[in-house]
Amino acid sequence: TTAIPHRPGRLPVVGDLLGASLRTPLQSTMRAGAGLGPIFTRKFFGLEIVFVAGIDLVTELNDETRFGKHVGLGVERLRAVAGDGLFTAHTREPNWRLAHDILQPAFSAESMRRYHSTMLEVARELTAAWDHATGPVDVAADMTRLTLETIGRAGFGYRFGSFERAEPHPFVTAMIRALRYAQLENVKLPFVRRALAGSAAQNQADIATMTNLVDEVIEARRREGGEARDLLGLMLTEGHPETGEQLDPVNIRNQAITFVVAGHETTSGALSFALYYLTRHPELLEKARAEVDAVWGDREPAFGDVAKLRYVRRVLDEAMRLWPTAPGYSREAREDLVLGGKYPMRKGDSVIVPLPMLHRDPTVWGPDPEKFDPDRFEPAAVRKRPAQAYKPFGTGERACIGRQFALHEAVLALGIMVQRYDFEADPAYELKIAESLTLKPSGFTVRPRIRERAT
Ligand code: MNH
Numbered sequence: 001t002t003a004i005p006h007r008p009g010r011l012p013v014v015g016d017l018l019g020a021s022l023r024t025p026l027q028s029t030m031r032a033g034a035g036l037g038p039i040f041t042r043k044f045f046g047l048e049i050v051f052v053a054g055i056d057l058v059t060e061l062n063d064e065t066r067f068g069k070h071v072g073l074g075v076e077r078l079r080a081v082a083g084d085g086l087f088t089a090h091t092r093e094p095n096w097r098l099a100h101d102i103l104q105p106a107f108s109a110e111s112m113r114r115y116h117s118t119m120l121e122v123a124r125e126l127t128a129a130w131d132h133a134t135g136p137v138d139v140a141a142d143m144t145r146l147t148l149e150t151i152g153r154a155g156f157g158y159r160f161g162s163f164e165r166a167e168p169h170p171f172v173t174a175m176i177r178a179l180r181y182a183q184l185e186n187v188k189l190p191f192v193r194r195a196l197a198g199s200a201a202q203n204q205a206d207i208a209t210m211t212n213l214v215d216e217v218i219e220a221r222r223r224e225g226g227e228a229r230d231l232l233g234l235m236l237t238e239g240h241p242e243t244g245e246q247l248d249p250v251n252i253r254n255q256a257i258t259f260v261v262a263g264h265e266t267t268s269g270a271l272s273f274a275l276y277y278l279t280r281h282p283e284l285l286e287k288a289r290a291e292v293d294a295v296w297g298d299r300e301p302a303f304g305d306v307a308k309l310r311y312v313r314r315v316l317d318e319a320m321r322l323w324p325t326a327p328g329y330s331r332e333a334r335e336d337l338v339l340g341g342k343y344p345m346r347k348g349d350s351v352i353v354p355l356p357m358l359h360r361d362p363t364v365w366g367p368d369p370e371k372f373d374p375d376r377f378e379p380a381a382v383r384k385r386p387a388q389a390y391k392p393f394g395t396g397e398r399a400c401i402g403r404q405f406a407l408h409e410a411v412l413a414l415g416i417m418v419q420r421y422d423f424e425a426d427p428a429y430e431l432k433i434a435e436s437l438t439l440k441p442s443g444f445t446v447r448p449r450i451r452e453r454a455t
Contacts, residue, residue, distance in 0.1 A: 002342040004050060005036045006043065015043030022187055022196055024435045026327045029354050038361075039343065039351075049073075050350075053357035055364050057340050059388040061331040061353065062395040069398035070332035070350035074437050077182035081207050084251060085258030091398060095251050100401070102238050102247060103255070106155070106231045107401055112408055114229075115154040116303040119409050122149045123416045125163040130421065136445035139275055140434075143268040143413075144172060150409055151263030155231035156256070158217045174209035175261055177202065179436040214256035231259055259402075267406045269325035269440040274316050274414055276441050277372045279425035284374060285418065288312050292419045306412045313411050314374035317390075321365075322372065324355040324392040325439045326400075355391060364389045421448040 010016055020042070021028040029051060033040045038054020052058055061067050071079075071090050082088045086103070089096035105111065126146050130137065145162035148169065152158045160169045167173075181197040197203075221232050235252045239245055247255065278285040291311040307313075332350040339345055360369035364385055365376070375381065393400035400406070424447040434442035 004039055004041045004343065006041045007032050007036070010043060013045065015045060015048075017044050020044070022184060022192065024433070025183060026354060026356065026435055026439065027433060030357060033354070033357060039340070049352060051354055051357070052339075052351045053354055053361065055358065055361050055386050055389055058353055058358055058391075059386060060339060061351065062388045062391070064396045066334055066337055067331040068334055069394075069396070070330035072330040072332075072350050073352070074179075074182045074185055075330070077185040078179075078437075080203075081178050081182070081210065082258045082261070083254035085254035086401065087258050087262050088254075095247075098240055098245060099235075099247060099251065099255055100397075101240055101242075103231065103234055103401065105238075106229075106234050107404055109404075111229070112404055113303050115150075115405065116306070116408070116412075118154045119150055119412050120300060122146055122153065123413050125149065126413070127416065127420055129163050130448040131450060133448060136426070136447050139444045139446055140268065140272045140440045140442065141168065143271040143275075144168065144264065146413055147264035147268040147271070147409065148172060148260075151260060154405075155259055155263060156217050157221065157226075157228055157230060157232065170209055171213050171260070174206035175265070176436050178206045178210065179261075179265075179438070181206070183435065183437050210257055210260075211253065214253055214260065218252060218256060232256070263402055263405070265438050266325040267410055269323070269438055270316060270320050270406070271410050271413055272441050272444065273323045273325070273439075274319040274410070275417065275423070275446065276425075276431065276444055277319055277322075278315065278418070279423050279446060281372060284315065284372075285423075288315055288414075289418050292415050296415065296419060298419075301412065301415065306408055306415070309411050309415050311374065312415050312418065313407070314377040316407070316410050316414060317377040318372055318374040320392040321359045321376070321390060322356065322370070323433065323439050324359060326392070326394070326437075327356055327435075327439055328352050328354045329391075329394050353391070359390065359392075361389070417448075420450060422451055423448055 007016060009018075011018065016032065020032070029042065032042055033051055033053060038057050039050065039052050041048050041050050043049070052061060068091055071088060075088055079088045084093050084095045086096065086099050089099070123146065126142060129142070148160050148171075149162045152160045160171065162169055177198060181203045184193050184197040187193040187196070218232065218236075221228075221236060227233070235247050235255055278288065288311055291309055295308045296305055330350050330352050333339075333345040333347055335347045337345055339351075345351075359365070362369055388395070393403045426445065429444060431444070432442045434440050
């Protein structure tokens with residue numbers, strides 16, 4: 001057995017706590033792991049966490065016969081919010097497969113086709129707001145308006161009214177705080193935790209805000225009935241394709257919270273990073289715009305026009321390479337085994353894959369992994385890379401169920417923004433990334449100005 005490297009200067013009792021940034025655990029991990037190679041550990045009090053960031057070891061971890069999803073760290077903490085909803089469920093809980101099989105049809109090609117007009121309607125609300133913007137707009141806040149409205153309407157037939165509000169919807173405020181609270185699960189010092197994450201009472205109130213809202217949404221649908229085959233419709237009426245078993249009311253509430261949160265938070269960040277990189281690289285913005293002009297012209301895209309924006313898609317892929325907005329996942333050993341021929345693991349032992357580090361592995365991405373270059377996602381380049389090199393949507397049977405939804409929505413929205421506006425960004429802005437389990441650029445603003453030809 002081989003010792004796993006860690007930063008020098010590990011202290012008794014507190015371990016690697018000094019120098020760790022509790023507000024930004026992912027970025028803290030990236031700094032701690034720099035130069036340590038494909039596997040390293042960090043220790044906080046009695047807890048030692050193993051991180052795996054190199055392609056060969058991650059390829060092993062993604063082998064579903066030897067490893068599976070581990071519900072650990074922040075995700076375990078989120079069970080207070082989302083219970084046995086799809087994201088936080090243990091694979092062994094019967095409700096995971098039941099809900100997975102019932103909800104899968106909501107993400108079929110046929111369903112995506114139905115969401116298109118809703119996605120377009122919400123994008124129009126964004127452009128209506130931006131057309132009249134008198135000053136800089138906060139990109140992450142507006143992308144959150146867009147994605148929250150989209151999942152609300154497409155999944156639940158519910159309008160949050162995000163574009164009519166000056167402040168974020170109370171659900172979002174409660175959610176961000178609840179996610180931060182969960183993120184600080186491993187902070188053992190109660191006063192530090194409280195200072196950073198708020199009190200347990202506040203957390204209970206935030207969970208209640210979220211639960212009450214989804215209860216209201218579910219109640220309204222039960223009252224009004226209707227034939228909608230959206231997520232909520234499937235949850236309330238559909239049985240398992242083989243057994244006919246239906247979801248129970250508590251699980252439906254857990255799924256509703258799960259989908260409202262998972263269905264908007266990460267897509268919002270991905271769009272925000274993509275726009276950030278486009279404003280930093282005017283020549284790439286021009287290239288994206290030339291594509292949109294050629295493929296869409298001045299028209300609104302039909303469903304089939306969205307997937308034709310190959311370059312816009314690569315911009316998003318590359319943004320999610322550098323800053324995958326769900327920045328990691330955990331894997332656990334299905335049995336006693338040896339990882340990489342060197343590191344013994346007992347059944348149930350787990351490790352974390354910090355995706356921004358995997359996505360910068362120099363053996364895969366070359367000598368300048370920090371460079372933003374959408375051409376890395378040209379089909380010929382993708383074919384040359386190992387299959388497990390790029391995992392922004394996770395891996396295996398527990399990978400993201402909403403991937404197609406997110407990509408259709410994001411390509412559509414980015415296409416429309418590029419089609420309609422020139423962007424003036426503050427050249428002095430330096431990328432600052434806020435973490436609340438997911439990643440978002442913080443304080444990034446642009447002034448959108450309608451292009452001459454788009455009026
Ligand atoms: Mn999504 C799981 C990333 C958009 C609903 N999602 C995951 C995982 C990653 C992920 C990574 C796996 C986590 C793990 O292994 O612990 N998701 C994303 C990203 C985007 C995204 C980067 C946007 C960009 N996700 C969406 C959207 C929805 C959604 C949109 C819903 C409409 N995601 C889920 C659900 C799961 C999940 C539900 C859990 C699936 C399961 O375990 O069965």
